[in-house]
Amino acid sequence: xxxxxxxxxxxxxxxxxxxxxxxxxxxxxxxxxxxxxxxxxxxxxxxxxxxxxxxxxxxxxxxxxxxxxxxxxxxxxxxxxxxxxxxxxxxxxxxxxxxxxxxxxxxxxxxxxxxxxxxxxxxxxxxxxxxxxxxxxxxxxxxxxxxxxxxxxxxxxxxxxxxxxxxxxxxxxxxxxxxxxxxxxxxxxxxxxxxxxxxxxxxxxxxxxxxxxxxxxxxxxxxxxxxxxxxxxxxxxxxxxxxxxxxxxxxxxxxxxxxxxxxxxxxxxxxxxxxxxxxxxxxxxxxxxxxxxxxxxxxxxxxxxxxxxxxxxxxxxxxxxxxxxxxxxxxxxxxxxxxxxxxxxxxxxxxxxxxxxxxxxxxxxxxxxxxxxxxxxxxxxxxxxxxxxxxxxxxxxxxxxxxxxxxxxxxxxxxxxxxxxxxxxxxxxxxxxxxxxxxxxxx
Numbered sequence: 001x002x003x004x005x006x007x008x009x010x011x012x013x014x015x016x017x018x019x020x021x022x023x024x025x026x027x028x029x030x031x032x033x034x035x036x037x038x039x040x041x042x043x044x045x046x047x048x049x050x051x052x053x054x055x056x057x058x059x060x061x062x063x064x065x066x067x068x069x070x071x072x073x074x075x076x077x078x079x080x081x082x083x084x085x086x087x088x089x090x091x092x093x094x095x096x097x098x099x100x101x102x103x104x105x106x107x108x109x110x111x112x113x114x115x116x117x118x119x120x121x122x123x124x125x126x127x128x129x130x131x132x133x134x135x136x137x138x139x140x141x142x143x144x145x146x147x148x149x150x151x152x153x154x155x156x157x158x159x160x161x162x163x164x165x166x167x168x169x170x171x172x173x174x175x176x177x178x179x180x181x182x183x184x185x186x187x188x189x190x191x192x193x194x195x196x197x198x199x200x201x202x203x204x205x206x207x208x209x210x211x212x213x214x215x216x217x218x219x220x221x222x223x224x225x226x227x228x229x230x231x232x233x234x235x236x237x238x239x240x241x242x243x244x245x246x247x248x249x250x251x252x253x254x255x256x257x258x259x260x261x262x263x264x265x266x267x268x269x270x271x272x273x274x275x276x277x278x279x280x281x282x283x284x285x286x287x288x289x290x291x292x293x294x295x296x297x298x299x300x301x302x303x304x305x306x307x308x309x310x311x312x313x314x315x316x317x318x319x320x321x322x323x324x325x326x327x328x329x330x331x332x333x334x335x336x337x338x339x340x341x342x343x344x345x346x347x348x349x350x351x352x353x354x355x356x357x358x359x360x361x362x363x364x365x366x367x368x369x370x371x372x373x374x375x376x377x378x379x380x381x382x383x384x385x386x387x388x389x390x391x392x393x394x395x396x397x398x399x400x401x402x403x404x405x406x407x408x409x410x411x412x413x414x415x416x417x418x419x420x421x422x423x424x425x426x427x428x429x430x431x432x433x434x435x436x437x438x439x440x441x442x443x
Contacts, residue, residue: 034117034118034121034124035121035124036124036125036126037124037125037126037127037130037131037134037195037196038199039124040118040121040122040124040125040134041130041134041196041199041200043114043117043118044118044134044137044138044141044200045199045200045201046114047111047114047115047118047137047138047141048141048201048204048242049201049248050107050110050111050114051107051108051111051141051144051145051242052242052244052248052250052251052311053244053248053249053250053251054107054251055249055251055254055255056099056103056251056255057103057107058103058107058251058252059103059104059107059108059111059144059145059148060242060250060251060252060311061251061252061254061255061256062100062103062104062107063104063148063151063397063398064252064256064396064397064398065084065087065100065252065256065263066087066100066101066104066152066398066401066424067151067397067398067399067400067401067402068263068265068396068398068400069084069087069088069100069263070087070088070090070400070401070419070420070421071271071400071401071404071418071419071420072088072266072271072418072420073265073266073270073271073391073395073396073400074088074263074264074265074266074271074300074396075088075263075264075265075266075271076088076262076263077260077261077262077263077264078261078262081261081262081263083098083099083100084100084262084263086098087100087101088263088420089420090412090419090420090421090443091412091420091421091443092443094421094424094425095425096425096426096427096428096431096440097427097428098424098427101152101424101425101427102427102428102429104148104149104152104424105149105153105426105427105429105430106427106429106430108145108146108148108149109145109149109156109157111141111142111144111145112141112142112145112146112149112158113160114141115138115139115141115142115145116138116142116159116160117160118134118137118138119135119138119139119142119179122134122135122138127193127195128190129190129191129192129193129195129196130192130193130195130196131190132186132187132189132190132191132192132193132196133187133192133193133196133197133200133206134196135182135183135186135187136183136184136186136187136192136206136207136210137200137204137206138183139179139180139182139183139210140180140183140204140206140209140210140213140313142176142179143176143177143179143180143213143217144213144313146158146172146173146175146176146217147173147176147213147216147217147220148398149169149172150169150170150172150173150217150220151220151398151399151401151402152401152423152424153169153423153424153426154168154169154423154438154441155167155168155169155172155438156169156172157434157436158171158172158175163434163435163436164434164436165436166436166437166438170221170222173217173218173220173221174221174223176213176217177213177214177217177218177221177223177226180210180213180214180217181214183210184207184210184211184214187206187207187210188207192206201243202243203240203241203242203243203310204240204241204242204313205238205239205240208234208235208238208240209240209313209314211230211231211233211234212230212231212234212240212313212314212318212319213313213314214226214227214230215227215228215230215231215234215319215322216314216318216322218230219322219325219326220402220406224325224326224327224329224330225326225330227322227323227325227326228322228323228326228327231319231320231322231323231326232319232323234314234316234319236316236319236320237316239312239350239352239363239364240312240313240314241310241311241312241313241352241363242310242311242312242313243310243354244307244308244309244310244311245308246307246308249307249308250303250304250306250307250308250309250310250311252303252304252311252396253304253305253306253307253309254307256298256300256304257298257300257301257304257305258298258304258306258307259296259298260293260295260296260297260298264293264298264299264300265288265289265299265300265395265396267289267299268285268289268291268299269285270285270288270289270391270392270395272388272391272392274416275384275388276387276388276391278388278392279370281369281370282368282369282370282392283347283365283366283367283368283369284365284366284368284392284393284395285392287301287302287362287365287366288300288301288302288365288392288395288396289301300396302362302365302395302396303361303362303396304396305361308354308357308359309361310352310354310361310363312363312364315363315364315365315393315394316348316350316364317343317346317364317365317393317394318393318394320339320340320342320343321339321340321343321386321389321390321393321394323335323339324336324337324339324340324343324382324386325383325386325390327339328379328382328383328386329379329383331379333377333378333379333382336382336386337372337373337377337382340373340382340385340386340389341372341373343367343368343389343393344368344370344371344372344373344389345367345368345369345370345371345372346367346368346369347366347367347369348364348366348367349362349364349366349367350362350363350364351363365393365395368389368392368393373385383407384407387403387407387409390403391403401419401421404418404419405419405422412443413443421443422441422443423441424441425440425441426438426440
């Protein structure tokens, strides 16, 4: 990431409902910033800063923490970290005062609100090619913010206003997909300008990321045909990632994976047991975990090895598993197994070299290097192997709670429960500011 931390003096920093504006008297007003392309690009850069950096405030950190601690993928090392420890306990221990819940909600809502502000004012970018990049970038971060919230909350606001109404999570995901599709169409017709590329934080491949997120959130919304088609349009040789440097640090690495104070993987099997236990010689396991961590060395590795390690927005294997699941849910098991085997038998590995220090970093896990699927050709059996491969391929990327619900795995109170909650309560800050806030889910 550029060596400038973009400070957004802009923007009504709404938390989904309130219309308060936090003003910095030494900085430009919202009206000044959004009236030209440079200002809009500054806001776009700021969305990535807010989403991926800032330590324990960051959605990136809280997505990893929430998804892993609610499903026993991760375990708390030091129970003095009360907020994370209560997430790991689940059930009634997770209240609307919990910092993981609050920060995931408020920071994602700010990103979504800022993205909507950019989209509403994108025409202020006079050059259509620059405007195309701005719309694509804002649409991506709007989708990431909505997608993060939809995985942990039953309902959420997707507009910025006093007492903003809540919509169900599927409606929110459909809204994210619709905007991504608009951006993809515009980008295809009007390629991004050199000016935009020279001023935006690098790393995100716009056309492929738009399609990858359409695929991801269509799958979560149950639109399997759209998910299959969009995932098929992603160039699997492309890479799209969040970048970091010594000032703007990888939040998950900075807070947790660079030490043994907060949390780490439950074990080398990622907390998976029974029929979900990773297969022997799966090459992804030593990529994501250390077999023998030291007193200061976290068991978890992957994309969080250092505070400057890039984090992929998506990985190629996710697209293949989306297609596999989509076909399986349509009961097209032949195509489902074909896509699943592209993940199981792959031996690919990919790194990038950051020009700042010449260090090679992974942008995807290595191929699993496993034999082809040899189980029963039934929908349940194929879906189970897709689920098991998602847990390994997408480790520590925050999908595990959503996956556990979607695949009908044992929930809270059930024998062999694999998650300790279904959805999170709405944070108190939202309830106090928004009379439209629904009742909290029971668990």
